[in-house]
Amino acid sequence: xxxxxxxxxxxxxxxxxxxxxxxxxxxxxxxxIVEEHLLTRSRAGLFDVSHMGRFLVSGREALHFLQKLLSNxxxxxxxxxxxxxxIPNESGGxxxxxxxxxxxxxxxxxxxxxxxxxxxxxxxxxxxRERDWEHLQSRLxxxxxxxxxxxxxxxxxxxxxxxxxxxxxxxLFGERSLxxxxxxxxxxxxxxxxELIIARTGYTGEPLGFEIFPPADSVGKLWDRMIESGAAAxxxxxxxxxxxxxxxxLYGHELGRSPDDEEIPIFxxxxxxxxxxxxxxxxxxxxxxxxxxxxxxxxxxxKGDCARLQALxxxxxxxxIRDRGIARRGAEVFVEDRCVGRVTSGxxxxxxxxxxxxxxxxxxEPTGRSDRRAIGMVLIDSSVAxxxxxxxxxxxxxxxxxxxxxxxxxxxxxVVRPVLWDQP
Numbered sequence: 001x002x003x004x005x006x007x008x009x010x011x012x013x014x015x016x017x018x019x020x021x022x023x024x025x026x027x028x029x030x031x032x033i034v035e036e037h038l039l040t041r042s043r044a045g046l047f048d049v050s051h052m053g054r055f056l057v058s059g060r061e062a063l064h065f066l067q068k069l070l071s072n073x074x075x076x077x078x079x080x081x082x083x084x085x086x087i088p089n090e091s092g093g094x095x096x097x098x099x100x101x102x103x104x105x106x107x108x109x110x111x112x113x114x115x116x117x118x119x120x121x122x123x124x125x126x127x128x129r130e131r132d133w134e135h136l137q138s139r140l141x142x143x144x145x146x147x148x149x150x151x152x153x154x155x156x157x158x159x160x161x162x163x164x165x166x167x168x169x170x171x172l173f174g175e176r177s178l179x180x181x182x183x184x185x186x187x188x189x190x191x192x193x194x195e196l197i198i199a200r201t202g203y204t205g206e207p208l209g210f211e212i213f214p215p216a217d218s219v220g221k222l223w224d225r226m227i228e229s230g231a232a233a234x235x236x237x238x239x240x241x242x243x244x245x246x247x248x249x250l251y252g253h254e255l256g257r258s259p260d261d262e263e264i265p266i267f268x269x270x271x272x273x274x275x276x277x278x279x280x281x282x283x284x285x286x287x288x289x290x291x292x293x294x295x296x297x298x299x300x301x302x303k304g305d306c307a308r309l310q311a312l313x314x315x316x317x318x319x320x321i322r323d324r325g326i327a328r329r330g331a332e333v334f335v336e337d338r339c340v341g342r343v344t345s346g347x348x349x350x351x352x353x354x355x356x357x358x359x360x361x362x363x364x365e366p367t368g369r370s371d372r373r374a375i376g377m378v379l380i381d382s383s384v385a386x387x388x389x390x391x392x393x394x395x396x397x398x399x400x401x402x403x404x405x406x407x408x409x410x411x412x413x414x415v416v417r418p419v420l421w422d423q424p
Contacts, residue, residue, distance in 0.1 A: 001019055001022060001023060001024040002022055002023045002024070002051070003023065003024050004023065004025070004048055004050035004051055004156070005050060005156055005216045005217070005219050005220060006048045006050065006156075006219060006220060006223055007024065008220070009048075009220055009223050009224065010025075010026040010048065010233075013026075013029055013030075013227075013233050014029060014030045015027075015028070015029050015233070015235060016028055016029075016235075018236070020051070020126070020236055021051065021125075021126040021127035022126070022127075023051040023126060025048070025051060025235070025236055026048065026233070026235040026236065027235045027236045027237045028235040028236075028237045028238070029233050029234075029235060031232070033235070033237035033238045033241065034238075034350045034370075034372070035232075036232060036233075036234040036235065036237070036238035037234075037238040037241050037242055037349065037350050038350055038351075038352060038370055039162075039232040039234070040161055040162045040204060040206065040232070040234055040238065040242060041162065041206070041242075041351075041352060041415070041416060042162070042163065042352060042366070042415070043162055043163065043164045043230065043231075043232060044160060044161065044162035044163070044164035044165045044168055044230065044231045044232065045160075045161050045162050045204070045231065045232050045233075045234035045238070045242075046158065046159070046160055046223070046226050046227065046231035046232065046233055046234060047158065047159040047160075047161070047234050047235075047239055048157075048158065048223070049157045049158065049159050049211070050152075050156040050157045050158075050216070050219070051126040052123055052124065052125060052126050052129070052152075052157055053123065053124040053125070053126065053128070053129030053132060053133070053150070053152050054121060054122070054123055054124075054150070054151050054152045054155050054157065054213070055121070055122045055124070055132075055133070055136070055148060055149065055150055055151070055152075056119060056120070056121055056122075056147075056148070056149045056151050057119070057120040057121075057122060057146070057147070057148055057149075058118070058119040058120070058146070058147050058149075059143075059145045059146040059147045060144065060145035060146065061143040061144055061145055061146045062118060062119075062120060062143075062146050062147075063075060063118065064143055064146075065139070065140065065143040065146045065148075066100065066120060066122075067282060067283065067285060068139070068143075068284070068285050068286065069087065069135075069136060069139055069285070069286060070085045070086065070087060070088075070098070070100065070122075070285070071085055071086040071087075071088050071266065071275055071276045071277070071285065071287070071291065072084070072085035072086070072100070072275055072276065072277050073277035073279055073281065073282045074100060074102075074120070075281065075282070076277070077100065077102035077120075078102060079102050079103065079104030079118070080102070080104065080179070080180075080185060080186055080187065081101075081102050081184055081185065081186065082099055082100060082101040082102065082184040082185075082186055082199055082201055083099070083100050083184060083274075083275075084097070084098075084099055084271065084274050084275045085097070085098050085099070085100050085275050086098070086255075086266055086272070086275050086276065087124070087132060087135065087136075088266060088285075088286050088287035088290075088291065089286065089287055090286060090287055090290065091263065091287065091290050092265050092266055092267075092287050092290030092291050092293070092294055092311070093256070093263040093264065093265060093266065093287075094251070094255040094256060094264070094266050094269075095128070095131070095132065095135060096124050096125055096128040096131075096132050096251055096255075097125070097249065097251055097255055097275065098122055098123060098124045098125075098132075099122070099123045099201060100120055100121070100122050100123075101120065101121040101122075101123070101186055101197070101199060102118065102120055103118075103119045103120065103121055103186075103188065103197065104118065104119065104188070121151075121197070121213070123157070125251045127251065127252065128251060129152065133150060136148055153216065154215065154216055155213050155214075155215065155216060156213065156214055156215070156216040156219035157211065157212070157213055158211070158212045158214070158219065158222070158223065158226075159202055159203065159204075159209070159210070159211050159212075160209065160210045160211075160212065160226060160231060161202045161203075161204040161206045161208075161209035161210075161242075162204075162206055162208065162209065163206075163208055163414040163415055164230060164231075165206075165208050165209055165210055165231075166178060166208055166210075167230075168226055168229045168230060168231055169198065169210060169212075171229055172191075172222075172225055172226070172229060173189060173191050173196075173198075176189075177189050177191070177198060178198070178210075179198060179199065179200050179210075181200075182200065183200050183201070184199070184200060184201060185199070185200050186198065186199035186200065186201075187199075192218075194214065194215050194218055195215075196212060196213060196214045196215075197212070197213040198210055198211075198212050198213075199211045199212075199213075203239065203242075203243050203246075203248060204239075204242040204243060204246060205242065205243070205245060205246025205247070205248065205408050205416060206416060207410045207413075207414060207416065208414050240345075240347065241347050241348075241349040241350070242349075244345055244346075244347050244349060244375055244376060244377065245349045245351070245375060245407050245408060245418075246407075246408055247270070247318050247377070247406060247407060247408075248271070249269050249271060249316065249377075250345060253329060253344045253345045253377070254269055254316050254344050254345065254377055254379075255269060258314075258342070258344070258379050259329055259330040259342040259343070259344065259379070260342065264316075264379065265290075265294050265311060265312055266287075266291060266294065267291065267294035267295055267297075267298045267311075267312055268294075268312060268314060268315050268316050268379065269316050270315075270316060270317075272294075272298075273298075276291055276295070278291065278292055278295060290311070293310075293311040294311045294312050296311075297309055297310070297311045297312040297382075298312060301315065301382050304385070306382050306383040309382050312382055313381065313382060314341055314379050314380055314381055314382055315379070315380060315382045316344065316377055316378070316379055316380075317377065317378055317380055317384070317386060317403045317404075318375070318376075318377055318403065318404050318405070318406065318407060319375065319376055319377070319378055319390065319392075319401045319402060319403050319404060320373060320374070320375050320401060320402055320404055320407065320420075320421050320422065321373070321374035321375070321376075321392065321399050321400070321401045322399075322400040322401060322402065322422055323399040323400050323401075324374075324399075325374060325394050325397070325399045326346055326347065326348050326374045326394070327343045327346040327374065327376055327392040327394055327399065327401070328343065328346050328394075329342075329343055329344055329345060329346065330342055330343060331343040331346070331392050331393055331394055332392070332393045333378050333380055333390050333391070333392050333393075334390065334391045334392075334393065334398065335381075335384060335388070335389075335390055335391075340380050340381040340384055340390070341378050341379050341380035341381055341384075342378065342379055343376055343377070343378050343392060344376075344377045344378060344379050345376050345377045346374070346375070346376030346377075347374075347375065347376060348372050348373070348374050348375075349372065349373060349374075349375050350370050350371070350372045351370060351371060351372070351373065351418035351420075352366050352367075352368075352369075352370050352417075352418070353366070353367045353369045353370060353371055354366050354367065354417055354418075355367060366415070373418075373420070374399075375407055378390070378392075378403070380403070384403060385403070386403050386404060386405045387402060387403060387404060387405070387421075388402070388403045389401075389402060390402070390403060402421050402422075404419070404421050406419055407419050
């Protein structure tokens with residue numbers, strides 16, 4: 001198995017290491033998954049995500065290359081901005097989901113013009129890194145002067161998420177090291193003679209969080225300094241409970257192939273509306289025709305018209321279980337006695353308990369106590385709307401559940417709050 005540059009740091013902290021996508025990664029530390037989840041929500045969690053793939057794209061026709069191979073409108077990105085995107089296939093399924101960062105000119109100088117020489121960083125899933133590389137390489141020859149470079153080995157990747165993350169970063173690098181407020185902003189800085197990229201992105205649902213790209217040979221020191229500054233080391237276990245609570249898809253679960261081994265259309269995933277651009281300015285790209293058909297049906301579904309659906313027969317929806325039990329991937333979902341889909345992801349997630357709201361617009365305060373709830377996502381018939389009663393078969397027992405639109409809210413603050421659908 002492969003190891004990230006932080007392997008020894010994880011072992012030194014007592015992490016339990018497991019195999020994940022060919023990498024030996026920490027699934028949890030001695031504090032445990034529940035505590036790591038709660039510390040991320042209340043303070044700051046630190047994740048090693050160096051196993052993910054990182055490709056640099058540059059050259060005269062780099063933008064045209066990205067416009068053709070990705071689903072979002074890369075031309076809308078100015079230097080210092082990022083966007084969620086997909087690598088689509090011709091039938092409108094996802095080969096992968098990814099994040100694209102516009103770094104500016106390849107020489108590090110910022111520029112506002114969409115000119116040749118602009119450099120992009122594309123981050124892809126660890127399990128798909130080699131396949132994504134081959135797919136992108138196979139299309140490269142048609143774009144003169146475009147360079148695609150795998151920098152995964154030389155550039156590490158950390159994720160610092162939670163209310164205390166700005167304090168920790170500014171304490172290490174100064175206030176000017178923080179990108180402008182607002183998701184998807186990024187900044188290149190120089191610290192101790194080494195360049196870092198810091199972006200306001202993440203995979204936890206936290207309103208405050210950063211992903212940091214330092215040189216691989218200096219990431220161990222940076223990791224230790226963040227831990228010393230108050231960040232809690234978090235493994236893959238809590239990373240999964242956090243992303244599920246936030247309603248974020250995972251490739252191989254909510255994207256790619258379904259539990260029935262059928263291709264999941266990209267617009268079945270609610271986040272597709274942020275990842276796909278059908279603007280005329282984007283022009284032709286891989287899968288556009290199929291995605292236009294999906295989007296037309298997506299608009300009909302949002303209006304309650306679910307007759308004659310072909311492109312989007314099923315949608316991904318969040319759920320919260322009302323009975324005791326956990327639903328795992330593949331569990332059948334029923335409305336009355338009709339099977340309407342299957343679970344794609346399921347877990348038991350912790351949450352902080354807050355006081356009841358005193359009045360509208362005056363949220364209650366955290367109590368310092370926590371609880372847990374069974375949540376997940378289902379790929380379900382498009383006719384089953386949000387806030388519908390469903391039943392999930394768990395080892396022959398039907399568990400009552402509710403499809404929901406969201407499980408978290410921020411109220412415009414730095415702290416996310418749970419939405420509990422089994423309470424008023």
